[in-house]
Amino acid sequence: xxxxxxxxxxxxxxxxxxxxxxxxxxxxxxxxxxxxxxxxxxxxxxxxxxxxxxxxxxxxxxxxxxxxxxxxxxxxxxxxxxxxxxxxxxxxxxxxxxxxxxxxxxxxxxxxxxxxxxxxxxxxxxxxxxxxxxxxxxxxxxxxxxxxxxxxxxxxxxxxxxxxxxxxxxxxxxxxxxxxxxxxxxxxxxxxxxxxxxxxxxxxxxxxxxxxxxxxxxxxxxxxxxxxxxxxxxxxxxxxxxxxxxxxxxxxxxxxxxxxxxxxxxxxxxxxxxxxxxxxxxxxxxxxxxxxxxxxxxxxxxxxxxxxxxxxxxxxxxxxxxxxxxxxxxxxx
Amino acid sequence: xxxxxxxxxxxxxxxxxxxxxxxxxxxxxxxxxxxxxxxxxxxxxxxxxxxxxxxxxxxxxxxxxxxxxxxxxxxxxxxxxxxxxxxxxxxxxxxxxxxxxxxxxxxxxxxxxxxxxxxxxxxxxxxxxxxxxxxxxxxxxxxxxxxxxxxxxxxxxxxxxxxxxxxxxxxxxxxxxxxxxxxxxxxxxxxxxxxxxxxxxxxxxxxxxxxxxxxxxxxxxxxxxxxxxxxxxxxxxxxxxxxxxxxxxxxxxxxxxxxxxxxxxxxxxxxxxxxxxxxxxxxxxxxxxxxxxxxxxxxxxxxxxxxxxxxxxxxxxxxxxxxxxxxxxxxxxxxxxxxxxxxxxxxxxxxxxxxxxxxxxxxxxxxxxxxxxxxxxxxxxxxxxxxxxxxxxxxxxxxxxxxxxxxxxxxxxxxxxxxxxxxxxxxxxxxxxxxxxxxxxxxxxxxxxxxxxxxxxxxxxxxxxxxxxxxxxxxxxxxxxxxxxxxxxxxxxxxxxxxxxxxxxxxx
Numbered sequence: 001x002x003x004x005x006x007x008x009x010x011x012x013x014x015x016x017x018x019x020x021x022x023x024x025x026x027x028x029x030x031x032x033x034x035x036x037x038x039x040x041x042x043x044x045x046x047x048x049x050x051x052x053x054x055x056x057x058x059x060x061x062x063x064x065x066x067x068x069x070x071x072x073x074x075x076x077x078x079x080x081x082x083x084x085x086x087x088x089x090x091x092x093x094x095x096x097x098x099x100x101x102x103x104x105x106x107x108x109x110x111x112x113x114x115x116x117x118x119x120x121x122x123x124x125x126x127x128x129x130x131x132x133x134x135x136x137x138x139x140x141x142x143x144x145x146x147x148x149x150x151x152x153x154x155x156x157x158x159x160x161x162x163x164x165x166x167x168x169x170x171x172x173x174x175x176x177x178x179x180x181x182x183x184x185x186x187x188x189x190x191x192x193x194x195x196x197x198x199x200x201x202x203x204x205x206x207x208x209x210x211x212x213x214x215x216x217x218x219x220x221x222x223x224x225x226x227x228x229x230x231x232x233x234x235x236x237x238x239x240x241x242x243x244x245x246x247x248x249x250x251x252x253x254x255x256x257x258x259x260x261x262x263x264x265x266x267x268x269x270x271x272x273x274x275x276x277x278x279x280x281x282x283x284x285x286x287x288x289x290x291x292x293x294x295x296x297x298x299x300x301x302x303x304x305x306x307x308x309x310x311x312x313x314x315x316x317x318x319x320x321x322x323x324x325x326x327x328x329x330x331x332x333x
Numbered sequence: 334x335x336x337x338x339x340x341x342x343x344x345x346x347x348x349x350x351x352x353x354x355x356x357x358x359x360x361x362x363x364x365x366x367x368x369x370x371x372x373x374x375x376x377x378x379x380x381x382x383x384x385x386x387x388x389x390x391x392x393x394x395x396x397x398x399x400x401x402x403x404x405x406x407x408x409x410x411x412x413x414x415x416x417x418x419x420x421x422x423x424x425x426x427x428x429x430x431x432x433x434x435x436x437x438x439x440x441x442x443x444x445x446x447x448x449x450x451x452x453x454x455x456x457x458x459x460x461x462x463x464x465x466x467x468x469x470x471x472x473x474x475x476x477x478x479x480x481x482x483x484x485x486x487x488x489x490x491x492x493x494x495x496x497x498x499x500x501x502x503x504x505x506x507x508x509x510x511x512x513x514x515x516x517x518x519x520x521x522x523x524x525x526x527x528x529x530x531x532x533x534x535x536x537x538x539x540x541x542x543x544x545x546x547x548x549x550x551x552x553x554x555x556x557x558x559x560x561x562x563x564x565x566x567x568x569x570x571x572x573x574x575x576x577x578x579x580x581x582x583x584x585x586x587x588x589x590x591x592x593x594x595x596x597x598x599x600x601x602x603x604x605x606x607x608x609x610x611x612x613x614x615x616x617x618x619x620x621x622x623x624x625x626x627x628x629x630x631x632x633x634x635x636x637x638x639x640x641x642x643x644x645x646x647x648x649x650x651x652x653x654x655x656x657x658x659x660x661x662x663x664x665x666x667x668x669x670x671x672x673x674x675x676x677x678x679x680x681x682x683x684x685x686x687x688x689x690x691x692x693x694x695x696x697x698x699x700x701x702x703x704x705x706x707x708x709x710x711x712x713x714x715x716x717x718x719x720x721x722x723x724x725x726x727x728x729x730x731x732x733x734x735x736x737x738x739x740x741x742x743x744x745x746x747x748x749x750x751x752x753x754x755x756x757x758x759x760x761x762x763x764x765x766x767x768x769x770x771x772x773x774x775x776x777x778x779x780x781x782x783x784x785x786x787x788x789x790x791x792x793x794x795x796x797x798x799x800x801x802x803x804x805x806x807x808x809x810x811x812x813x814x815x816x817x818x819x820x821x822x823x824x825x826x827x828x829x830x831x832x833x834x835x836x837x838x839x840x841x
Contacts, residue, residue, distance in 0.1 A: 104812070167650075168640075168641065168642035168654075169642070169653060169654055169659055170657070184641065185641035185642075186641040186643075186644075187641075187642050187645050189645045190641065190642045190643065190646075191819065192644075192816070192821060272582075275645075276581075276582025276583070276584075277582075277812075278580070278581070278582060278812070278815055279581075279644035279815045279818075279819060280644075280812055280813075280816035280818075280819055280821060281812045281816065282819075284812070292805075295438050295441075296437070296438070296805075296808070297808070298441055298464070299805075
């Protein structure tokens with residue numbers, strides 16, 4: 001006697017439905033009979049209660065909180081005080097109100113955004129081009145080693161090096177810029193109109209290799225089958241790059257762009273060495289002004305207020321960047 | 334090598350154990366070294382007023398002091414001769430030197446946080462003295478202490494060059510001395526005498542008076558000189574530019590640069606305060622008045638007639654431009670004469686450079702009705718003692734302070750590395766008098782007549798403004814004037830912007 005006759009006609013249909021229910025959900029999955037549920041084998045290491053893991057992580061969390069969260073909350077407290085290193089008094093939001101009246105704060109923001117946009121745009125473009133060139137080169141190892149050299153240099157040392165190269169009296173780059181008609185007699189750092197380009201150039205020289213290296217790592221992971229299939233379909237190398245290579249690079253480029261974007265908001269060593277924020281305020285991006293306020297004028301409360309606004313804007317812009325770079329990826333899937 | 338029991342469980346130390354032991358030892362050593370090395374240490378043998386001088390000098394033998402100083406010749410020379418101090422006192426002194434802005438930050442953090450990692454500080458008058466004056470020991474309480482050795486020449490105003498003790502020692506009150514004059518940088522004019530003589534006739538034909546520089550040469554005439562050389566240069570002649578200013582990254586000297594021009598004309602100063610003592614509440618700024626606007630116009634004219642790299646040249650770079658033969662004239666600090674007179678690094682050496690007082694105010698440019706003077710300013714570096722230190726540390730530090738500012742040491746520094754003495758008695762030595770004329774083995778001495786006989790004397794000397802917010806004041810001054818020099822703001826707009834920001838800064 002078959003099972004169908006044993007359970008009757010209705011029961012037989014239900015059984016068949018159960019046995020082959022996978023087919024109802026997906027046509028891609030092969031329908032198989034469900035095996036009898038078996039009891040799980042008893043583990044020699046039964047899972048511990050969640051509380052146990054919490055205890056294990058507690059020291060690490062405490063240390064993290066001490067070195068990260070405590071300073072953050074202390075920064076907020078500082079920003080609400082008129083304080084120098086020796087002590088201070090509670091002033092509420094006066095520091096923030098003062099920032100709104102401070103033209104150097106506003107100018108610092110505008111310059112910072114200009115500086116970051118120029119650095120990121122140039123580094124991304126040149127870094128990608130270099131990565132493609134290095135990726136197809138038989139001298140790849142040598143080129144990668146050569147590219148690493150600027151990054152190995154401390155930013156302050158790089159600043160000093162370029163200070164000499166830009167020098168209007170004996171600077172080699174100054175002579176080149178003058179010879180090709182890019183500059184008049186004044187050096188690149190001596191004119192407010194060109195000084196910002198001078199420091200952008202240093203940042204681009206030092207940090208484009210980082211983008212190149214990250215992009216190079218991404219290029220190695222681009223699926224060859226997709227590239228070949230596209231070429232079989234008649235796509236040109238350029239089309240191949242934009243249709244296959246670039247979308248595959250978005251995740252790694254996102255990391256590169258985020259790193260450089262945050263660095264531009266933090267690294268001011270070369271600016272301090274090259275111009276100190278001048279001439280006038282031509283290169284006084286907000287972090288340079290923050291450094292002045294906190295460590296030259298010793299106005300820690302005002303400095304903390306600037307730092308907090310900088311932090312908030314960095315987070316917001318970072319989120320926007322993640323969204324922008326995430327879009328093509330979600331579009332593909 | 335060592336006895337090993339026959340039934341020992343371990344025949345050798347495991348690698349893990351070895352690393353653990355090594356790590357622990359390194360941590361312990363590092364912590365110990367930091368604890369000992371970073372801080373001053375004090376040892377004391379009690380003395381009385383009747384004790385010998387030798388006992389008084391040696392009462393803190395075995396102690397260790399840390400002195401944070403700017404990287405100037407006296408500190409290098411004293412570091413070279415530090416054994417002499419050790420032999421005298423038995424005190425070890427570590428001299429840490431750095432650029433002034435770094436010294437300012439480190440000293441500021443140390444002083445304001447209540448610490449005393451640096452017991453002795455280089456107290457540059459306005460950048461360090463003005464904001465941190467309250468954190469230094471009042472040295473006048475130690476001057477008469479009979480349990481401490483004292484300098485036989487004393488410490489009164491009369492033993493130092495005029496105004497020096499006030500410059501670095503008195504802030505906001507004349508009852509307290511926070512530092513003794515340790516070194517000095519006083520402004521004077523460096524100019525290429527060879528070029529002035531060569532082009533004198535051409536200049537006279539064009540401007541109607543001789544191309545020569547004297548103590549009565551005015552700012553207006555200096556502007557003529559600058560324009561003359563610039564025009565020559567631009568017409569293709571092989572001559573340097575005429576002039577350049579202290580702009581660049583060092584806001585403090587930018588402020589001094591404009592202050593000389595302002596003060597020369599009617600002794601104009603920024604705030605209505607006692608210039609020598611300063612004030613914690615300076616009141617409304619004088620910027621924006623008729624005289625300040627006129628002076629900014631003239632400052633802009635100087636900028637336009639200057640070397641094209643004007644806005645990138647800080648004080649050091651300006652001197653490099655002069656040394657390399659790219660300008661014919663600079664108002665510079667007299668400590669730079671040693672480098673200018675070095676034939677290995679300077680084309681202006683070998684008798685080509687002459688030294689003169691800073692330019693005088695011009696009657697045509699003076700709307701105040703006040704006197705026209707040779708406005709001269711300075712950076713007087715004092716040596717001060719951190720008030721956070723213990724009393725014994727302060728007393729031990731005092732020994733170094735009076736030793737390093739004594740006549741013999743100042744003479745050694747001048748003769749050895751080209752220092753700039755602060756005690757009058759150094760200049761009375763026959764070889765120093767002889768060194769003020771060429772040929773000389775003490776090139777800085779060539780400037781002494783211009784500096785000590787004219788510049789630092791009243792009514793020429795300007796010290797201030799000594800205000801607690803001095804560093805932000807410098808930053809604002811440099812930023813606004815540089816924007817004006819770059820053509821981004823008019824002189825009038827600049828004057829009003831300065832007033833507005835200074836008043837805001839000082840809560841007026």
